[in-house]
Amino acid sequence: MNQDDGMPAGSAAGPGFPVADAATIRREVGRLARPHLPTLLTVLVLGVLSTATTLVTPVVIGALVDAVRTGTATPAGVAWTAAAMIVSTAAGSAGIGATIMLAGRCYHAVLAGLREQLVGRGISLPQSVTERAGTGDLVSRSSDDVGEIVDAAPQIVPAVTTAAFTIVVTVAGLSVLDWRYGVALLVTLPVYVWTMRWYLRTAPAVYRAERAAMSGRAQQIVESQRGFATVLGFGLAETRHRRMQDASWTVSGHTLRTRTVQNMFGSRLTGAEFLGLAAILLVGFHLIGAGLSTVGAATTAMLMFLRLFGPVYGFLLALDQMQSVFASLGRMIGVSTVPDPPPAPAGRAGPGTAVRVERVGFRYGPDGPPVLDGVDLTVATGERVAVVGPSGAGKTTLAGLVAGIHDPGSGTVARPARTVLITQETHVFAGSLRENLTLAAADATDDEVVAALGTIGATGLVGQLPEGLDTEVGARGTALTPAQAQQVALARVVLADPDLAILDEATAEAGSTHSEQLDRAADAALRGRTGLVVAHRLSQARACDRIVVMDRGRVAEIGTHDELVAAGGRYARLWESWSAGRPAPAR
Template identity: 60%
Template sequence: MTATTQQALPVASGRETAREVWRLSRGHRLRLAAVAGLGIVSAAVDLIGPVAAGFLVDRVQTGTAGLGTVLTVATTMAVAAVLGAAGTAATIVLATRAYHAILAALREQLVARALTLPQHRVERAGTGDLISRSSDDVTAVADAAPAVIPVVTVTAFTIVVSLGGLAALEWPYAAAFAVVLPVYVLAMRWYLRTGPPVYRAERAAMSARAQQILESQRGYATVLGFGLTEQRHRAVMAASWGVAVQSLRARTVQSMLNARLNVGECLSLAAVLVVGFVLIEGGTSTVGAATTAMLLVLRLLGPVNQLLFVIDTLQSALASLSRMIGVATIPADAAAGPSPAGAAAGPSPAPGAGTSVRLHEVAFSYDDGPLVLDAVTLDIGSGERVAVVGASGAGKTTLATVIAGIHPPDAGTVARPERTAVITQEVHVFAGSLRDNLTLAAPDATDREIEDAMETTGSAGLFDLLPDGLDSVVGAGGHPLTDAQAQQLALARLLLADPDLAILDEATAEAGSAHAGLLDRATDAALAGRTGLVIAHRLSQAAACDRIVVMEHGRITEEGTHDELLSAHGIYARLWEAWDSRRGSA
């Protein structure tokens, strides 16, 4: 596979795309064989019209055509037209069903694979890239169906059968048309050399635009808070103009291809007319045969132009298809990418007896930036609750993501339980029922278990606010939840999921001090009986933990209980004094 950048998600090569489409066609190949057979028969039936017209011209020229001849020819042409149209329609319907069935299977595979990609890989590639592949690219492939299917499944058969009919009629006519074919070949060679890079650039520009729009939407509060509206507007406009420029390039290529096809059409008609004149003058052909040849060529020119011209659409769809397959076929064992130099390869070693989490000499940096974690060694015992505190930028959240497996370490080893759950301060409420939101990680949970989890986390009061209880629709388009309610919901999810290790990364920071006590009690209930790692926003949370880890500049500088660290008069003691004084003054 190839990629536009070292960190970008992969793009499948032409061979890989063809191999994957062939694999996905399994179960539809009998239908595809029926498409081919029916398409050839329909194209052969359509030859009856030109042959009948040539026959009538010869009979008229010899004076042997009567009313019966005209009616017979007209009836034959009408029946052939109806049968040909019916066969063509059936061919398109069968091909469309197969096409969309294969596309649906690919879309499901793409979504399933995208949902299992490590977060660090998606972030480095840009979330907009993945969203573009699962939306814009899927739409491009689906929208290509009305233009591509009739051409590929019908006109291809028409070209083959019509060329055979020309050769059977008078080989010089077929030779005359064949002489002009290099014009089409040259047009295609030019287009295949020029078109694909233009369309790839267009799709890449769309990905960049999606990324800018997504960042502006996700960072809406930051944009408003720092007065960055104009700056973000310029960034989105610049990305949009990038799409416009690449789209204009693509349309220019399209127009240039159209001009080359028009030249080929004029030369084809002229060549057949000249050959017909020569053959009739020499007495080796008839006016009827020349008429049939011209009708066949006219019948050929449309499909030839359509087949070549639809390649414009096909190239764009293939570019999108390759991007989709590039993600859908990422091997599960390669999703996390190659192990960084010095990092442990393969699965993490199991922690020792009585230990739930073990980090040894762990280092991590974002891309080529400075170390965010530097030689971190930490053991967390089974059932122990550890808080991580420190100034902003100390590496607390990065430590949590490395322990959770979201980011692999650059060096060192990380061992953690297989059943690990993470709650961050950005709690998402999915559009759907309250029950669906709560059972995301525990689909077999009963209503009684759900109600117990809500009671334990103090969120049972939601039943009094929501009209339909667990069936009430929440999230977008439904009943809005406050920050505190959303965080209670997340803690109830945690209880239902029942992980061995729970990581709370400032999970109750967004609700504000008014609900601090309520959420602290909910957190205590959710962590009871399990190993917990708490990135503490409020030091009162840290004080309630079994052990506190203080971080500074990516290193662990202090460890101990709340009382031990206060007695040490170190960093934690100063942080506590500052926090306690602010709390007292408030």
């Protein structure tokens, strides 16, 4: 957004995007996981078989203990025990590794679907909705939250996959060994349940607060970056620094709280493990004393329980990580739950009319000052109209309303379906020059691309780049000059061939050196189509069929260049000052 309209880019007028509830998260994740059900079934079968294989080790060790006690152990028996342990461990490890790999593939496939859904919804939302929620919040969700889920994969996928199968198979194995060993293991269940209930009751709010604090910090960073010129111009560096410092300390406080919760969680898990060991030992002592079990069987039961330590501890620690992931999922999916705003009342342009603006009012946010007030404007088909006026007059807002970026707060706006808007903030995407030019016309051939550049007088651009249309430009390639970037934007207009083209100071960023060249390029891009030009230089306005002079959100004057100069009003004074090369007189 241009500062011309009194609202800096990235400002948030609202509380941020919503966070999806647990039911919505389960529904969306389940929907995206449905195509991967065959793989998930393979994970289930392979996981059970692989984990069952690893039970061989405690069983053969228990049998060896009994053989030693009874004096029946032989070197061959020891060798067979060692071989069984080696083979079962190798087979189990290979199977668990394959299980983890398949589970990880499903995890990342679902995440990719969520990421595409988030980006698609974020792009499709009206700019006014994004501005009210805060662009920093959207950036945080598409970067910090996605990164949180990706970074958690190496911990969560192995821990959850291994623990789930190990717990089920081990409990079954202990019960087969002797049901009382299975009962002894259940003694720890209340402690684990209590620990998990406490954690699930405490952790989600802590993690949500931490993610929200990170979002607030990201908002401060985005606003400082996008408003850098304003920060320098008004000497706000110290103020912005303090706000960033406060936001960072807020994040640190929430992070310390999450670490405290993690430590308390770990201490409860250690207590549950101690209780389980004591229960297995007591049951084994009782059964051996009663002649109902052997030392080898008790050894097997103890080894089985010891096998649970790592997976269970890993799972419950992963549960800690999963809370953060769950909070991030809620924030990612929450963007998709934003409802589309109700459509603005549509006006009718009428025969021979491309644009009709009737009694339009607009303000940023419900409590913001009016930016436009009772604006009326009609643009005939094929006509080129310039919009001029002092800073803050509402020119960019009017262009945004006509383009459909904003909906009017009152009144109606009618425009052609095929409308494009080019602003002074021209973006060059990372990719080839060809890809940048064909964004608006994906099926355009190289000949059509070159012809579009020729239309705006920029054929030489291809020859100036080392690999022509295949040259990588943007952040990871050759940097285009501001003038070249604006030539690319104007060539996109030619390729898109819209019924209405809106140029919002689209040639202002290149400076005076290339101004005449870009003015000619803009004139060529608009030739033969309806145009609305927010003019930075009055030479652009003079070339248009009519000129609209705006002041304080209203249309102050309208007419041709000659008519307005002859009238001696606002435009005449602006023209006189601009022609003389000096600033406009104070108002």
